[in-house]
Amino acid sequence: xxKKIDDKTIAYVSTLASLELLxxxxxxxxxxxxxxxxxxxxxxxxxxxxxxxxxxxxNEVNVFxxxxxxxxxxxxxxxxxxxxxxxxxxxxxxTIEP
Amino acid sequence: xxxxELSALELGQQIQKKEISVKxxxxxxxxxxxxxxxxxxxxxxxxYEGALLQAEAVQDRINRGERMGALAGVPIAVKDNICTKNLxxxxxxxxxxxxxxxxxxxxxxxxxxxxxxxxxxxxxxxFGMGSTTETSYYGVTKNPWDITRVPGGSSGGSCAAVAAKExxxxxxxxxxxxxxxxxxxxxxxxxxxxxxxxxxxxxxxxGSSLEQIGPIGKNVSDCAALLELIYGRDVKDSTSxxxxxxxxxxxxxxxxxxxxxxxxxxxxxxxxxxxLNEEVKASxxxxxxxxxxxxxxxxxxxxxxxxxxxxxxxxxxSCEASSNLGRYDGVKYGYRSKEYQGLTDMYRKSRTExxxxxxxxxxxxxxxxxxxxxxEAYYLKALKARTLMKQEFEKAFAKYDLILGPTAPTTAMKLxxxxxxxxxxxxxxxxxxxxxxxxxxxxxxxxGMDSKGLPIGLQLMANCFREDTLIQAAYAYERFxxx
Numbered sequence: 001x002x003k004k005i006d007d008k009t010i011a012y013v014s015t016l017a018s019l020e021l022l023x024x025x026x027x028x029x030x031x032x033x034x035x036x037x038x039x040x041x042x043x044x045x046x047x048x049x050x051x052x053x054x055x056x057x058x059n060e061v062n063v064f065x066x067x068x069x070x071x072x073x074x075x076x077x078x079x080x081x082x083x084x085x086x087x088x089x090x091x092x093x094x095t096i097e098p
Numbered sequence: 099x100x101x102x103e104l105s106a107l108e109l110g111q112q113i114q115k116k117e118i119s120v121k122x123x124x125x126x127x128x129x130x131x132x133x134x135x136x137x138x139x140x141x142x143x144x145x146y147e148g149a150l151l152q153a154e155a156v157q158d159r160i161n162r163g164e165r166m167g168a169l170a171g172v173p174i175a176v177k178d179n180i181c182t183k184n185l186x187x188x189x190x191x192x193x194x195x196x197x198x199x200x201x202x203x204x205x206x207x208x209x210x211x212x213x214x215x216x217x218x219x220x221x222x223x224x225f226g227m228g229s230t231t232e233t234s235y236y237g238v239t240k241n242p243w244d245i246t247r248v249p250g251g252s253s254g255g256s257c258a259a260v261a262a263k264e265x266x267x268x269x270x271x272x273x274x275x276x277x278x279x280x281x282x283x284x285x286x287x288x289x290x291x292x293x294x295x296x297x298x299x300x301x302x303x304x305g306s307s308l309e310q311i312g313p314i315g316k317n318v319s320d321c322a323a324l325l326e327l328i329y330g331r332d333v334k335d336s337t338s339x340x341x342x343x344x345x346x347x348x349x350x351x352x353x354x355x356x357x358x359x360x361x362x363x364x365x366x367x368x369x370x371x372x373x374l375n376e377e378v379k380a381s382x383x384x385x386x387x388x389x390x391x392x393x394x395x396x397x398x399x400x401x402x403x404x405x406x407x408x409x410x411x412x413x414x415x416s417c418e419a420s421s422n423l424g425r426y427d428g429v430k431y432g433y434r435s436k437e438y439q440g441l442t443d444m445y446r447k448s449r450t451e452x453x454x455x456x457x458x459x460x461x462x463x464x465x466x467x468x469x470x471x472x473x474e475a476y477y478l479k480a481l482k483a484r485t486l487m488k489q490e491f492e493k494a495f496a497k498y499d500l501i502l503g504p505t506a507p508t509t510a511m512k513l514x515x516x517x518x519x520x521x522x523x524x525x526x527x528x529x530x531x532x533x534x535x536x537x538x539x540x541x542x543x544x545x546g547m548d549s550k551g552l553p554i555g556l557q558l559m560a561n562c563f564r565e566d567t568l569i570q571a572a573y574a575y576e577r578f579x580x581x
Contacts, residue, residue, distance in 0.1 A: 009466075016465040017420060018427075019458055020450040029462060032520070036463050039521055040409035043479050046486070053481030054488060056307055056337065057293050057537030057562075063336040077200040083434035090430055093441045 005034045101126035106172045106266040106320040113160065113171035120153040120160070120171035123266075124215055127173040131217070131264045137245060140259035142178045142236045143186050144218035149173070156213040168323050168351070170213030175265040177256050178219040179226060180311060181300040182206050189302050190222045190234035193426050193433045193452035203300020204335065205269060205311050205328045212327050217265055221255030224454045225423065226273050226304045228252055229526055231280070232517050233456045240513070241283060243552055247510040250280030256314050257284040266316070267324055271301060273309040274411055275506075275530025278542035281314060282505035282555020285544045287572070288314040289321045292562045293537035294339035296325075297332030303422040305415040306337070308534040318543065318573040322350040325565065341563050353570040356577045359393030361567075362498045368404040369503035369529055381546040381554045382504045385575065389502070392578050394571075399497070402490055403483070408524055410483035411531040413467050417477050419457075420464025426452060459520065484535050491536040495561035500571055504529055505542040505555030529557060539565050541572050545579070 010030050014021050021029055075088060084091040101109065101123060112118040128146055135141060156171050176182060179189045181199035183206075188194045202210065209216065223233040231239040231254025239254045241247040242262040249258040253270030257280035260268050270277040272290035281288030289312050296311045303309075313324035326349065332338045365386060370379060390396045428434035428448030435447035453461070467476035494501060506526055516523040533540035538559050545556035556575070560568040 013462050013466045013469070016469055017458075017461045018424075018446050018449050019453070019461065020446045029459075032459055033462060033466065035521065036412070036459075037466075039524070040413055040476065040480075043406055043409050043413075043483060044475065046403065046406050046479070046483055048479060048482035048486070051482040051485050053478050054485040055481055057488060057535075058339055065333055071201075074200050078430070081197055081200075081431035083428055083432070092429055093438065093444055095441050 005030050005037070102130050102263040104266070105316050107168055107323055109266055110168045110170060110172050116160075120157045120215065121150065123171060124149045124153045124173055124217070127217055127265055130262065134242075134262045134264055138240050138242060138258055138262055138264075139237050140220055140239050140255045140262065140264055141175065141218045142188055142190060142221050142234075142255070145185055145216065148185065149215050149217050152215045156215065159213060167212045167327065169267070169327065172214055172266050173217050174209060174214045175217050175220045175256055175259045175268040176206060177253055177268070177270050178222055179271060179302045179304070180206060180269055181302065182216060182219065185216070185219065187219060187302070188236070189225045190236055191224045191453065191457070192235045194431070195235070195433060197431050199300070201300065204297035204332045206300065208328050214267070220253070220259055220268060223252035223254070224457050225302070225419070226252040226271060226276055226309070227419065227456045227460055229275070229279055229523050230511070230516055231255060232513065233454055235454060238513060241510050243285060244510065244550070246512055247552070248283065248513055250283035250506070250510060252276040252280070253288070253314065254280045257281050257286050257288065260284070260286045260314050260316060267320060268314040269311055269328075270314045271309055271311050272534065273305045274415060274527045274534050277312045277314060278530050278540060278555065278557060279506045279527070281542040282553065283510040285553030286314055286316060287318055287321050287541065287543050288312065289325060289541040289565075289568070290533055290539060291325060291329065291565060292342070292539045294337050295330070295342040295563070295565075296328050297330075297335040297338055299332055299334040305418040306422060307418060308415060318541075318569060318576050319351075319354055321541070322354060322569045322573070326350045350565060350569050353566045354573045355570055356574045358389055358571055358574045361389070361394040361500065361571060363389055363394050363396045363500045363502050364399045364494060364498035365396065365502050366401040366404070367398050368401050370398075373507050373525070374504060375508045375548070377548040378504050378506075378508065378554050382502070382556055385545045385556045385579065386502055388575065388578055389571075392574065396502070399494065401494065403486055406483050407487060407531055407535065408528055410480040410487070411527070411535055412463070412524055413476050413480035414484065416460040416464035417468050418464070420461045420468065423453075423457070423461055428452070456520070487532065488536045491532065491538060495538075499560065499564070499567050501559040503557050505557040506530070509548045509550065509552035509554060533559050538562050539568050541568050543572050543575060
């Protein structure tokens, strides 16, 4: 499963991660990621035939509750944290060209 | 009398008896903060005025004769990834440099209801990713025992603040050892509860299936009292378990008994293997011997597949992190880049400028391990390894009430020593990650000093929901090791 991390992979992973890397950061990311993959690659030697994966340590059952409103309108306080806002809205760069 | 020398429960008692006012307690903590912070940097944000207002309100409640718990009026510090209404919460990241939560986390709500006074928010590794508190955007925290050394992490600020008496208690969080390892390095007591027993509502997510909020204090009794407060089911957290309602009143204070007779304790041989510092080993074995002398049955045993634990842990933690940290996009809160072209570029630049190196490293690893073509080889494989670990622990707990070992293979490192070598840092988590991978509770208690004068931590793990056994054994150890 060992995999050499090339420029293409780094570019792909940074797109997935929505991160932009400078040329020198790309080099160290390549090294980092290869090193970390080498480190975790030993897992491939572990026999997991017939073992089911566990994403939660206790029973994995859905937890449902009624969707009832228990809080009041917190929009003003919420908007207070916005990097940019106008009236009662978050402001983002234009996403749809006219 | 020096107020700061009291334990949290002693202080609580004096406050109930009106020997000490809540304001005096808060002033005492802030005096220490003023004296120590320029050197140690345990806090990202302190809230003197807010604390005085809380103190006044709590004192009123006490004076009116309201029945309050054992910790009413006691000052506490809260790790900076736990949301506090109207008090800045940064996760020690530039990304959240100006984030002011609009609500309290469930744990903090419980603290406030019980009359504890929040002094401020403690420093940590950025988003909890690190074991030294050096990846904080707000500067490193120094170990109060030796300021050339790290306090451990990621709850390094919380543990150092308790050790330096800049607070009586603290809340930390533990994803892979983040309460226990810094507790060991700072010579304080810290407990990671069973997964799902303390609400994560309002905890800023990093590794959701691994992390828990837990108490940090000067001794086992203080931690038991704080755990009793924050423990319990919360419908606002869908991973909160019903089992914690079943335990009798969740009473941990009742477990403070000096009795370990007949307790079966296992020591995994792998925890004593190479890489373990000799002085740490000697202290831990001495502690084990102490349990034996007091009537416990202690033996060594072997845990299978130990070498797969750290790789599996880092894959799972990184995958969950890459998903959880996807929410930081510069739109609704937090850092937004100043220059960008269009929406996608704004997301990317805000994240690139807002996150530090270790956070980006783990997001990259997680994104890779979850990507098409690698998902099965890495993420799914790690989840299967986790199943095997859980089974291994179930076997161990069928034989033993407690698993004993070191909290960390070494004492506190020099500042900067591990920062350049992530793999080395990850290996240091080897003793602690099992509790997170399997969900079981674990505690770190001081068990002596090394020749450099640095504290050593003893770790005890118990079966899921057996905080009672854990607390009783830790309390007993504290007692008989003093004698």
